[in-house]
Amino acid sequence: MNGTKYEHDEDAAAALRQTSLRVTKQRIAVLDAVRDHPHADTETVIRSVRESLPAVSHQAVYDSLHTLTEVGLVRCIQPSGSVARYERRIGDNHHHLVCRSCNLIVDVDCTIGQAPCLTPSHDAGFVIEQAEVTFWGLCPDCAHVGVQAAGDSQPSVV
Amino acid sequence: MNGTKYEHDEDAAAALRQTSLRVTKQRIAVLDAVRDHPHADTETVIRSVRESLPAVSHQAVYDSLHTLTEVGLVRCIQPSGSVARYERRIGDNHHHLVCRSCNLIVDVDCTIGQAPCLTPSHDAGFVIEQAEVTFWGLCPDCAHVGVQAAGDSQPSVV
DNA sequence: AACCTTTCCTTGACTGATTCAAAAGAACCA
DNA sequence: TGGTTCTTTTGAATCAGTCAAGGAAAGGTT
Incomplete structure (x- = not known):
């Protein structure tokens, strides 16, 4: 049942042990699922986890994702119009x-180097911890389709 | 009933006339509500609209916000963990x-000048239309409370 | 001003992601 | 091993947002 996954299990288990969280099958499976499906939504994580643990409840996955986000083992992003992704x-x-x-979501390296990698023109007195940048556009595939399909159905640049 | 709001009504009505949309009481009220409550969520817009038009349905507000967003008269933002704000x-x-x-949400001017005002280190072949930046941190009030209240209950910087 | 067409609003039900709460179960310390 | 504490299961509930059909209003036409 769990033959060829030692590396993953060990990575995830080790990460968990470095926190004060208990090491459970469910959390390990969630960590592996998030690693194997970058930017996956909760639904995808649930399906992936159930490949190795068919009986997990969706609640366990929601709880794990929250807890793992809190301790910093996963990160949650939520581009406008999207459900939570991890x-x-x-x-x-x-x-x-x-x-x-x-x-489609693709990673890009931080524009300048370390967080916060940008400074606003005036900070309104805020203590800034992090700058989160989302670049919106068209992926290579969709851009090509747009060009091929007549060219002016795709409106201007914002 | 609608005595002292000519300025607002005229601004909103004029904006609507410049699109191909019909000029309706509901849309004008939604535009005014969004102007009067920057970064308001839909719930707040509904309450505000009902101050002048008690009978509007929530569906009318949802429809208006969508339509106005489509034609570019309002902008929808959705910071992680938040509902839609306009x-x-x-x-x-x-x-x-x-x-x-x-x-609390506060506007800051574009860091460099025109959209896209940032360029990623490598674009993975994307055609980039817009860079959306969200700075996360503590507003002046919350930062002060954090400092006063013992200093180490507020954890580290990301 | 009355009419007509098209677009918009109201009504009421519904979906889908996420959360709540209580009880059963598993992890870890002694 | 035994007990305590933290996790997971179970099942229901909430909340933002959506769907669909009929009635109403906007704005052009006569």
């Missing part, structure tokens, strides 16, 4: 490209 | 400061 790549404050047409 | 300031691609503690 990723395992953390700590480097990278950003995202989102395709307006097919909703 | 603003009347459009066309300048400004960005937002969001307080992690009280959810």
Whole structure:
């Protein structure tokens, strides 16, 4: 049943042990699922987890994702119009490209270097912890389709 | 009933006439509500609209907000963990400061100048239309409370 | 001004993501 | 191993947002 996954299990278990959280099958499976499906929504995580643990409740996945987000083992992103999505790549404050047409999400490195990697023109007195950048546009595939399909059905740049 | 609001009504009506949309009481009231409550969520817009038009349905407000967003008279933003919020300031691609503690949202001018005002380090072949920046942190009030209240209950910077 | 067409609003039900709460179960410390 | 505490299951509930059909209003036409 759990033969060829030692690496994953060990990575996830080790990460959990470094927190004060208990090491449970469910949390390990959630961590693996998020690693294997970058930017997955909760539904996808549930399906993936159930491949190895068919009986997990959706609530366990919701709880795990929340808890793991709180301790910083996963990061939750939520581009406008999207449900919550999760990723395992953390700590480097990278950003995202989102395709307006097919909703593909791709990582991009932080524009300048370390968080916060940008400074607003005036900060209104805020103590700024993080700058989150989302680049909206068209992925290579969708951009080509737009060009091929007549050219002027795709309106102007914002 | 509608005595002292000529300025607002005229602004909103004029904006609507410049589109191909019909000029209706409901849409004017929605435009005024969004102007009077920057970054308001739909619930707030509904309450505000009902001050002048008690009988509007929530569906009319949802429809209006969608339609007005489509034609570009309002802009919809959705910081992670928040419901949809709307603003009347459009066309300048400004960005937002969001307080992690009280959810206050404040506008900041575009960091460099025109959209897209940032360029990712590598674009993965995307055609980029817009860069959306959200600065997360603590507003002046919440930052002060954090400092006063013992200093180490408020954890580290991300 | 009356009419007609098209677009818009109201009504009421519904969906889908997420959350709540209580009880059963599993992890970890002694 | 035994007990305590933290997790998971179960089942129901909430909340933002959507769907669909009929009635109403806007704005052009006569």
